[in-house]
Every structure is written in C-alpha cells, then in structure tokens.
Amino acid sequence: MGSKNSTTAKRADALRSIDAIVQAAAECLGKNPEASLSEIARAAGVGRVTLYAHFDSRAEVVDAAMSRAIDRGNEALDAVDLTGDPLLALTRYVEAVWHLVDQTRALLAAAQRELSAGRIRDLHAGPAARVETLVARGRAEGAFRTDLSIAWMVNVLHTIMHSAAEEIRAGRLTPNHAAGHITATVLAAFTPPGKPVPETSGRA
Amino acid sequence: MGSKNSTTAKRADALRSIDAIVQAAAECLGKNPEASLSEIARAAGVGRVTLYAHFDSRAEVVDAAMSRAIDRGNEALDAVDLTGDPLLALTRYVEAVWHLVDQTRALLAAAQRELSAGRIRDLHAGPAARVETLVARGRAEGAFRTDLSIAWMVNVLHTIMHSAAEEIRAGRLTPNHAAGHITATVLAAFTPPGKPVPETSGRA
DNA sequence: ACTAAGTCGTACAGTGGTGTTCACGTTATA
DNA sequence: TATAACGTGAACACCACTGTACGACTTAGT
Structure with a gap:
C-alpha cells in the first residue's frame, strides 16, 4: 500500500x-x-x-491528507487535560476540538467517498478512544447517564460538534457562541434521567 | 424553469x-x-x-425527486398530533419522522450537490415550520429550555435523527432502539438547566 | 382511422478527470 | 563531478457522463 x-x-x-x-x-x-x-x-x-x-492513486492522496489531519488533531488533544470533574473535562475537550472538527469537515467528506469505511474508522481510533474513556469515567462516577450506550453518546458528541460547524458555515451561528451551545447541549444530553441538567453559563 | x-x-x-x-x-x-x-x-x-x-438538466431531475420526497414527508407529518404535552408531542414526532429522515438521507446529499442552498431551504420550509412552532410552544410552557435559540434546537433534533440513521447503517444501532435513543437524547438536551431530565423509558 | 405526441435505439460531439509515457532539464548526494 | 533520483510540460489513451440529433416505430386522443 x-x-x-x-x-x-x-x-x-x-x-x-x-x-x-x-x-x-x-x-x-x-x-x-x-x-x-x-x-x-x-x-x-x-x-x-x-x-x-x-x-499511485487518488485514494492514496486522500488517505495521506486525512492521516495528516488526524495526527495534527491528536497532537492538539494531547495538550488537553481530561482528568478531574467529567463535566469540566468534557467542556475543555469541546473547547479544544470543535473548530478542529470544523476544519476537517470537508476533508472527511472526501475521505468517506474515496476510502473504505474500515480505513476511516481506523484513522479515527485514536481520538475516539480518548472520548470513550472520558465518557466511561463520567458514567462510573455518576455524572453521565448509563441508560444509553457509550458508542451512542460518543456519536452524539461528535455529531453535535459537526452540526455546529455547519450552522456556522450557514451563518446561523457565530463562532463565539459555538462552544457554549455545544457544551450546553451535550452536557444536558448526557445528564442521567431524574438528575437536574447543569447550568453551563457559570462554568470554569 | x-x-x-x-x-x-x-x-x-x-x-x-x-x-x-x-x-x-x-x-x-x-x-x-x-x-x-x-x-x-x-x-x-x-x-x-x-x-x-x-x-432539461440533471438538476431538474434531482429537484423533482427531492420535492416529491418532501411532499411525502409532509403528508406523513399531517397525521401526527403535535398538540398537548410538548414532551409527548416531540416523542410522537420523532417516532413518525426518524425513519423518513433515514430514507431521504442520501437523496438530500444529492440535492445539496446539485441544487442551490436557497432552493433546499425553501423545500424544507414546510417541515421546518412544524418543529419550530412545537419547540416554541414547549419553551413558552416551560417544558423546554430558553437559553438556546430555537434554530439551534431544531437543528439539534434533526442532526440527532440524521446521525441515528447513519449509526444504523453502520450496524452500531438497531432500528428498534433508534426512536428511543433519539427521544431520550433530545428530550434531555431540551430540558431547561436546573430542571431534572425526564425519564423516557416510562413514556406513553 | 388519422394525426400529433410520445418513445426508442443508436450515434455523435463535448467535457473533465485519470493514469501513463516520453524526452529533457535540474538537483541532491556521495 | 559523476550519476541516479527527481521535476517538468506536453502529449496520449481511456473512461464515464452530459446533452443533442435523427429516423423509425408505437400509442393516445378525437
């Protein structure tokens, strides 16, 4: 290859x-x-x-570009502290990652056309693992709900970030408010049923 | 034209x-x-x-197909009761619409490539209006949060449904659980900060 | 039953991307 | 400084799709 x-x-x-x-x-x-x-x-x-x-082929170029983008992302993620209060950790994660998702949005679209689904999954394995452990820890500590699968919750997080990027491109959301909207939405979505949703305006 | x-x-x-x-x-x-x-x-x-x-052109074919799909969707939506408790109304809406979103997913992708953004927006005006009024009513009645814009909340709802469809296609979610996952997630995301997240397992 | 509208297959021209070959100029490296 | 690796533009064959033109056949409408 x-x-x-x-x-x-x-x-x-x-x-x-x-x-x-x-x-x-x-x-x-x-x-x-x-x-x-x-x-x-x-x-x-x-x-x-x-x-x-x-x-040798167009696919190789796309693969190389995507790998590069993922590597860059991984580096940026290394600098983020995901320990401590899961809510705050998730907030920090979103703050660091959301615009990174924005930048690789169209690149991902190209990759999904040219590369196999398995290859794309492999490329995302690194970043995905971080979020999974964070979500799992939040569940274990009672901060996050356990009535939905971890895979679904991780998917929700990334989907919301992805859609925020599109809303900005469509002019229906300003970059300043993006991170706030994302965290407010996701933290509420992750709250265990019966427990009150956190007030995100007064966060660290 | x-x-x-x-x-x-x-x-x-x-x-x-x-x-x-x-x-x-x-x-x-x-x-x-x-x-x-x-x-x-x-x-x-x-x-x-x-x-x-x-x-006359490929674009016209895509437009016609998209229009048809939207019309079908509108018909299905006419049968859904969106009055009463906003939480239950939203649940009914999701139940009726989510697999409809699934079917038109790839068709939408084609439309986004061939048609102008304005045209797509016009085509979706009908369905979008229904959800907007439902969300607005839920906010007025105190059932939904008001610290996020209506546009964002509508976007979240559709994004989550869209992503559920993709999760099914990827084999990470079964069609039986889709509606439940969607409503559980969205109702939590819509809950006003400070108020408890509703238990969706024991719904109507 | 007559006519206009519709359909069909084939063929053609145009476009735009892909992947390869060639011959020639340039540059890194030992 | 020799030489192999590298970069280059131009050219070529190929492929798939778009859109058009034509002549012959079939069908709907009155």
Whole structure:
C-alpha cells in the first residue's frame, strides 16, 4: 500500500514535494471534497506528473491528507487535560476540538467517498478512544447517564460538534457562541434521567 | 424553469413516464447520490432520451425527486398530533419522522450537490415550520429550555435523527432502539438547566 | 382511422478527470 | 563531478457522463 516505496532512501527534495502535496491536498479537499488532482498539484506548486510519481492513486492522496489531519488533531488533544470533574473535562475537550472538527469537515467528506469505511474508522481510533474513556469515567462516577450506550453518546458528541460547524458555515451561528451551545447541549444530553441538567453559563 | 412546459396538455403516457422517472430518481439517488441519469432512466424502465425529453438538466431531475420526497414527508407529518404535552408531542414526532429522515438521507446529499442552498431551504420550509412552532410552544410552557435559540434546537433534533440513521447503517444501532435513543437524547438536551431530565423509558 | 405526441435505439460531439509515457532539464548526494 | 533520483510540460489513451440529433416505430386522443 502506501506511496511508492523503494529500497533506497528518498531524496530531500522528494520529501519536500510529498509534504507540499499532502498539505495542499488537505487544504483543497477541505474547501472542496471533489477537488481534482490537477488542482492539488497546482496548489502544491508541483507538476501533476510529480504527484503521480509519489502517489499511485487518488485514494492514496486522500488517505495521506486525512492521516495528516488526524495526527495534527491528536497532537492538539494531547495538550488537553481530561482528568478531574467529567463535566469540566468534557467542556475543555469541546473547547479544544470543535473548530478542529470544523476544519476537517470537508476533508472527511472526501475521505468517506474515496476510502473504505474500515480505513476511516481506523484513522479515527485514536481520538475516539480518548472520548470513550472520558465518557466511561463520567458514567462510573455518576455524572453521565448509563441508560444509553457509550458508542451512542460518543456519536452524539461528535455529531453535535459537526452540526455546529455547519450552522456556522450557514451563518446561523457565530463562532463565539459555538462552544457554549455545544457544551450546553451535550452536557444536558448526557445528564442521567431524574438528575437536574447543569447550568453551563457559570462554568470554569 | 420546471420541466418542459408546452401550451398543450401532456399525454397520459408522458405523465406516466415522468412519474416513473421521478420515482426511480428518488430510489437511485437514495442509494447513491452520484447515480447517473442513465441509471435512473434504466431503473424507470425508460430510454435515456425520454428522460431528456422531459427534463432539461440533471438538476431538474434531482429537484423533482427531492420535492416529491418532501411532499411525502409532509403528508406523513399531517397525521401526527403535535398538540398537548410538548414532551409527548416531540416523542410522537420523532417516532413518525426518524425513519423518513433515514430514507431521504442520501437523496438530500444529492440535492445539496446539485441544487442551490436557497432552493433546499425553501423545500424544507414546510417541515421546518412544524418543529419550530412545537419547540416554541414547549419553551413558552416551560417544558423546554430558553437559553438556546430555537434554530439551534431544531437543528439539534434533526442532526440527532440524521446521525441515528447513519449509526444504523453502520450496524452500531438497531432500528428498534433508534426512536428511543433519539427521544431520550433530545428530550434531555431540551430540558431547561436546573430542571431534572425526564425519564423516557416510562413514556406513553 | 388519422394525426400529433410520445418513445426508442443508436450515434455523435463535448467535457473533465485519470493514469501513463516520453524526452529533457535540474538537483541532491556521495 | 559523476550519476541516479527527481521535476517538468506536453502529449496520449481511456473512461464515464452530459446533452443533442435523427429516423423509425408505437400509442393516445378525437
């Protein structure tokens, strides 16, 4: 699989080209999931043939761009403290991640068209695991409801963030209010039945 | 705009062809948003040229299919009682609509590619209005929170239904549990801060 | 039964993307 | 400085879809 792998080491300018292509792919596909390889090559300041010299197919380019985006996301997530009060931890998570979801939104759309569902799932395994453990801990501590599956709750969280990004793009939500709306909604959705929903306006 | 309109009335077999095409378009685009006009014509049991005799462009076909789906949805919604306790009304709404959202999911994707955003918004105006008035009433009666905009809450409801449909397609949710999960999640998300989340297991 | 409307298959032109080949210029690396 | 790797534009074959044109056949409406 992977790009063109030979036994000899790649030259420095080749690595530079590859990097430019992947970066350009992330940008172009981020704006338009149907962006052609010609567009991407042009945006990377590289000939179209050069692109084909490093990637066998369009799918490989998309895969590389998506992997890169996920890696970036993982780095950003490493800086977030997910310990302590689950409600506050979730708030911090949303604050750090929601606009990151926004940026990779269109890129994900491209990936879903070009890559297999299994591959996409694998790519998301890292970020997904973090949220799952956070949700599981919140449930164990009684802060989150247990009458819904963890998978569903994780899905709800990501779906709400995703939709907030679209609402902003449609002009029905301002970026300033996004994080607040998301946390207010998700924390309420996660509250165990019978318990009062938290007041999110007065959070840390 | 519309399809080919002439001063003379259409013949019966022409109307039959048009209907078959629109129906086939809804089915094909429902499975695959990128379905070609050839596929649609074949599925309709009609020659490709005949399709072009009735529709000037691909966009017109998509528009017709989408309009049809929306009309069907509106009919189904007419049968739903949205009066009385807002919580129960919302539950009834979800029960009636969620799998309808499922069916039109891929069709919507096709429409978003081919039609203008304004056109799509117009098509959804009918269904959207129902939910908005329901949410507004729930807020006025103190059943739903008022610290988030109505537009956001309507968006949350539809987003959750949409995502439930995808979870089913991915095999992570069974159709039996879908409505329950959706209502449990949305009713909690709509609960005013400070008030307890309703127990949805013991509903009507 | 006559006519206009409709349908059909085939064929054609145009478009836009994909992936490959070639010959030639450039650059990294040892 | 030699040389292999790399970058390049131009060209080519291929494919799928769109939209149009034509001639022949079938059907609906009066």
